[in-house]
Amino acid sequence: MAELGPFCSELVRQVRAQDTYGLWDGKLDVELLGPFLIDKAKAREIPVIGDPDPAVLARLTLFYAAVALAIEKRSGIMASPLMSITGEGFGRVVLTCGRLVAVSKTLRDVHRFGFPSLEKLEATGAALVEDALTWIEKFNDAATAD
Amino acid sequence: MAELGPFCSELVRQVRAQDTYGLWDGKLDVELLGPFLIDKAKAREIPVIGDPDPAVLARLTLFYAAVALAIEKRSGIMASPLMSITGEGFGRVVLTCGRLVAVSKTLRDVHRFGFPSLEKLEATGAALVEDALTWIEKFNDAATAD
Numbered sequence: 001m002a003e004l005g006p007f008c009s010e011l012v013r014q015v016r017a018q019d020t021y022g023l024w025d026g027k028l029d030v031e032l033l034g035p036f037l038i039d040k041a042k043a044r045e046i047p048v049i050g051d052p053d054p055a056v057l058a059r060l061t062l063f064y065a066a067v068a069l070a071i072e073k074r075s076g077i078m079a080s081p082l083m084s085i086t087g088e089g090f091g092r093v094v095l096t097c098g099r100l101v102a103v104s105k106t107l108r109d110v111h112r113f114g115f116p117s118l119e120k121l122e123a124t125g126a127a128l129v130e131d132a133l134t135w136i137e138k139f140n141d142a143a144t145a146d
Numbered sequence: 147m148a149e150l151g152p153f154c155s156e157l158v159r160q161v162r163a164q165d166t167y168g169l170w171d172g173k174l175d176v177e178l179l180g181p182f183l184i185d186k187a188k189a190r191e192i193p194v195i196g197d198p199d200p201a202v203l204a205r206l207t208l209f210y211a212a213v214a215l216a217i218e219k220r221s222g223i224m225a226s227p228l229m230s231i232t233g234e235g236f237g238r239v240v241l242t243c244g245r246l247v248a249v250s251k252t253l254r255d256v257h258r259f260g261f262p263s264l265e266k267l268e269a270t271g272a273a274l275v276e277d278a279l280t281w282i283e284k285f286n287d288a289a290t291a292d
Contacts, residue, residue: 082230082238092228096240099247099281100288135245139288142246 004029007125008118010073011036011066018062035059036121038114051087052110060085060093060113063125064103068095070129071102075136077143079103085110095132100143102132150175153271154264156219157182157212164208181205182267184260197233198256206231206239206259209271210249214241216275217248221282223289225249231256241278246289248278 004012012029019025024032036059038046061083068079077097085091089110095103105128107113115121136143150158158175165171170178182205184192207229214225223243231237235256241249251274253259261267282289 080238082228082240084228084230092226094228094240094242096247096250099250099285101242101245101247104242104245104292139245139285139291142285142288145285146250 004033004118005122005126007066007070007129008033008122010070011062011121011125014062014066014069030118033118033121036063036114037117038112039116043112043114046112048089048109048111052085052089052113056111056113057085060107060110063113064093064095067103067125067128067132070125071095071097071132071136074129074133075143077136079132083107097132097136097143099145100135100139102135102143103128150179150264151268151272153212153216153275154179154268156216157208157267157271160208160212160215176264179264179267182209182260183263184258185262189258189260192258194235194255194257198231198235198259202257202259203231206253206256209259210239210241213249213271213274213278216271217241217243217278217282220275220279221289223282225278229253243278243282243289245291246281246285248281248289249274 012032015032016024064081064083068081071079079095079097079102081093081095083091083093091107091110093105093107094101115124158178161178162170210227210229214227217225225241225243225248227239227241229237229239237253237256239251239253240247261270
């Protein structure tokens with residue numbers, strides 16, 4: 001089995017940090033990432049009516065927490081996530097570093113949050129981290145302000 | 147009666163914009179701001195247990211929408227509010243201009259959101275706007291990025 005990429009490893013750490021009672025100690029890392037994987041056909045079956053499932057919101061929070069932690073490890077600057085989701089599964093998430101908006105994403109179809117493969121999960125998380133690091137480099141004064 | 151300050155006037159415009167059916171056309175501006183005024187003794191009587199009242203959340207949203215609009219009018223740069231409140235009445239609100247965090251506030255005791263007087267409401271809103279304009283001036287490149 002291929003080793004997990006650095007972003008997926010960070011996400012696994014975030015997931016395991018939720019496991020206060022050690023119930024998942026015997027689980028493999030890839031098992032813990034299983035709920036983040038939804039293939040396109042399965043995603044289409046999820047209705048986007050009503051409030052998103054609390055479990056999907058928890059996964060979304062963990063995903064951006066992993067992005068924030070990865071940014072902090074790479075830049076040394078703390079990133080704070082702030083997420084706002086409407087009942088219809090739309091919303092916005094920002095990660096702020098000092099006075100800088102390091103990440104800003106519009107969310108839609110939150111009900112269907114997931115990735116078709118581990119590779120895609122790794123690539124999406126890593127791209128958000130890289131993009132944030134570019135902004136931090138560009139506006140370092142703002143990122144270190146306050 | 148003294149004229150309303152510029153921030154309170156902006157807030158009144160925000161409140162009137164909610165009034166789709168013109169039910170408040172006959173109301174004075176100060177009447178519309180009445181629900182934003184809570185004296186300290188009355189505030190202490192409001193329990194901070196459970197979810198904040200939806201009406202108080204609506205007022206909080208209008209208050210920061212007025213701050214955002216005032217920033218935009220003064221700087222020409224659009225400010226987007228993003229608010230996240232936990233059930234316990236804690237939370238955080240940011241107003242972003244481009245890549246800049248123009249306003250960042252930790253919220254507590256949201257249940258009791260209100261001001262002891264119109265003067266205090268005006269001063270609090272105006273101070274948030276002035277502070278944001280200082281950041282926009284300082285980090286203009288970030289504020290106009292993206």
